[in-house]
Structure formats: structure tokens, C-alpha cells
Amino acid sequence: MGPATSGATAAAAPNANDAAVPLVTPSGTQDNLTYSKGKVQDYIFRTTFQDSFQGKIIAKYATDNLKAKKVALYYDKSSDYAQGIADAFKKAYKGKITVEDTFQAKDQDFQAALTKFKNKNFDAIVIPGYYTETGLITKQARDMGLTQPILGPDGFNDEKYVEGAGAANTNNVHYVSGYSTKVALTNKAEKFLKDYKAKYGEEPNMFAALAYDSVYMIADAAKDAKTSKDIATSLAKLKNFKGVTGKMTIDKKHNPVKSAVMVGLKDGKEDTATAVEAK
Structure with a gap:
């Protein structure tokens, strides 16, 4: 293993x-x-x-759950991971990508792209990338008054994402995860959660x-x-x-x-979890 x-x-x-x-x-x-x-x-x-499956999940969630007919797409062009997710999203998403731009790993100032986004009309921002950059992007986007939902892959799934974004800026942020303690995808999930907490004193x-x-x-x-x-x-x-x-x-x-889970954050904590299937 x-x-x-x-x-x-x-x-x-x-x-x-x-x-x-x-x-x-x-x-x-x-x-x-x-x-x-x-x-x-x-x-x-x-x-x-796989990575490309995440792009399909994000597209389906944006359409079915958020009713987003138009999105802004902002992804890490230096990462095969982010590029693959962005490509899969573009193929799967049936709405309109109003504006698209890229960043790269270790960038810290995203003001120019976000200013361009602010002048466009869209219902959600899709940000394929890792927490190091996407946390800062979220903070800068919220500071500029971009209040639309932010969607991302499992690269958001780290406490450092919240540290970079600031807990108050994570409201209306949704990301892909392979697991959540808030949704039982099979009857084995509840026992696993109980046993894990009993042994390790924390949630898996x-x-x-x-x-x-x-x-x-x-x-x-x-x-x-x-x-x-x-x-x-x-x-x-x-x-x-x-x-x-x-x-x-x-x-x-x-x-x-299998199914994936879209996790929703509120004040830096997992608030919702929704099972999503994309074939």
C-alpha cells in the first residue's frame, strides 16, 4: 500500500x-x-x-448546486495537477467562462488578474491550484469585494489554506474532497469515524x-x-x-x-458536505 x-x-x-x-x-x-x-x-x-475527475465534479457542482451559469477561471499554469483539473473543467462545464487567467506557484500578488475579474459578470470563481497560492487569492479576492462562491480542488484541503485566506474570508468556499465526516457514503463510515476518534482523539x-x-x-x-x-x-x-x-x-x-464530496467552509471550518457523482 x-x-x-x-x-x-x-x-x-x-x-x-x-x-x-x-x-x-x-x-x-x-x-x-x-x-x-x-x-x-x-x-x-x-x-x-484522478485529477481530471475533480474538474468534472467542480463543473457539476457549479451547475447543479450553485446554479452558476457563468464563471471566472483562474488556475496555476505551472502545475500539471491544476492544468489537468482546469482542462477537465472546461470540457465538462456547460455554462460560460466569462474570464480566464493563470498564475504560477510562489506568486503572491494576484491583484492585476482579480481587478480584471471584478469588471466582469460571473456567478462563481473556479481556482484549480494548491492551498499555498489559493489561500492568498481568496484573501485578496475578498478584500477587493469579490463575494462570489469560490470553487477549488482537493488542493484546498489543508489548514494552511485557511491561514492564508483568513477564516472570515472562507465563507462560500467549496472544494473537492475524497472524504468528509459530515456525510456517510456507506454504512461503514459511521463506525470508522467512531472507532478512529476513540483511538486517536480526533476526527479522521x-x-x-x-x-x-x-x-x-x-x-x-x-x-x-x-x-x-x-x-x-x-x-x-x-x-x-x-x-x-x-x-x-x-x-x-x-x-x-465512486462519488466525491464537495466540502463547504464557514469561518474556516467545514460546514457542509455534499456527495457529487460525475460520470
């Missing part, structure tokens, strides 16, 4: 494939980890959704929940298996597996077909 990040998974994948030992990454989201250059990576699987985060599901996916696939190849074959056929992060079926590209 593991690694947890996309970069580390990509580095470990060649050895796992050469050794014919299945690798399950709980939280590596990069699209080409399990399917690259037209070929399925036979021994690489994941428990979380997305990474803990995804790692937990990874263990039991592997255990399920290992039943009656005699070799590592047998486990990989069973993982590829996994269907309707009930985990704490939802019910999932592994598709032909070794990605789970």
Missing part, C-alpha cells in the same frame, strides 16, 4: 510493475499513474479519484480514510490468492466494494468509479 502522493507513486511504479507486485496508492491523483501512453499499468491501482481526515479503504481493498483482493499476480487480477475486477469513502468499482484503467 502506498505511496500517498502522485510523484512518489510515479517513481515507485516501474519497480512494482517489473516485480509484478500490485501497488495501491490511497491518494495519488495524477491521471497517468494507472494509464499511460495508451497502456494500462498492470500492477498500479488507486483508491482516490481524507488521507486516513483513503488509506483505511486501501488496506481492505487489498485484503478483499487477497482472498484465495496464491501470488501477487492473483491479487492484481482480483483488484482489477473489484466491483461494488463498500469502503468508508464510498462504494467503488475499479474501471478498465484501474481507477475507482
Whole structure:
């Protein structure tokens, strides 16, 4: 089981494939980890959704839940992660992108782009990127009087996002997550939450929940298996597996077909969680 990040998974994948030992990454989201250059990576699987899926989730939530017919799109052009989400969003979103601009990692002043946005008409701002920059963007946007909902990927899912934005500026911010303690996607979720809090004295985060599901996916696939190849074959056929992060079926590209959660913040704390399916 593991690694947890996309970069580390990509580095470990060649050895796992050469050794014919299945690798399950709980939280590596990069699209080409399990399917690259037209070929399925036979021994690489994941428990979380892929980056491009997040773009679809954000598009669906913007349309169905926020009724946003027009959006501003502002993304990190230096990140494959953010670029992939932005591209998927543009393909999936049926409304109008009124204005589009980019930033890059380590930028700190976003005033010029946000000033351009302020003069446009839109219902929400979509910001694919990581918390380091998106927290500052949120603060500067709110300071300039941009009150529209802000939508982002799981790159927002860190306390440092709130630190950068300021708790009061996070109202009406929504981001993708693979798990939330506020919504039970299967009947296993409530017991997991109770047991985790009893053992560790705190609520589980997305990474803990995804790692937990990874263990039991592997255990399920290992039943009656005699070799590592047998486990990989069973993982590829996994269907309707009930985990704490939802019910999932592994598709032909070794990605789970499952729901995602859109988390809504209020004063820096998780306030709402909505299950969203995007096919």
C-alpha cells in the first residue's frame, strides 16, 4: 500500500510493475499513474479519484448546486495537477467562462488578474491550484469585494489554506474532497469515524480514510490468492466494494468509479458536505 502522493507513486511504479507486485496508492491523483501512453499499468491501482475527475465534479457542482451559469477561471499554469483539473473543467462545464487567467506557484500578488475579474459578470470563481497560492487569492479576492462562491480542488484541503485566506474570508468556499465526516457514503463510515476518534482523539481526515479503504481493498483482493499476480487480477475486477469513502468499482484503467464530496467552509471550518457523482 502506498505511496500517498502522485510523484512518489510515479517513481515507485516501474519497480512494482517489473516485480509484478500490485501497488495501491490511497491518494495519488495524477491521471497517468494507472494509464499511460495508451497502456494500462498492470500492477498500479488507486483508491482516490484522478485529477481530471475533480474538474468534472467542480463543473457539476457549479451547475447543479450553485446554479452558476457563468464563471471566472483562474488556475496555476505551472502545475500539471491544476492544468489537468482546469482542462477537465472546461470540457465538462456547460455554462460560460466569462474570464480566464493563470498564475504560477510562489506568486503572491494576484491583484492585476482579480481587478480584471471584478469588471466582469460571473456567478462563481473556479481556482484549480494548491492551498499555498489559493489561500492568498481568496484573501485578496475578498478584500477587493469579490463575494462570489469560490470553487477549488482537493488542493484546498489543508489548514494552511485557511491561514492564508483568513477564516472570515472562507465563507462560500467549496472544494473537492475524497472524504468528509459530515456525510456517510456507506454504512461503514459511521463506525470508522467512531472507532478512529476513540483511538486517536480526533476526527479522521481524507488521507486516513483513503488509506483505511486501501488496506481492505487489498485484503478483499487477497482472498484465495496464491501470488501477487492473483491479487492484481482480483483488484482489477473489484466491483461494488463498500469502503468508508464510498462504494467503488475499479474501471478498465484501474481507477475507482465512486462519488466525491464537495466540502463547504464557514469561518474556516467545514460546514457542509455534499456527495457529487460525475460520470
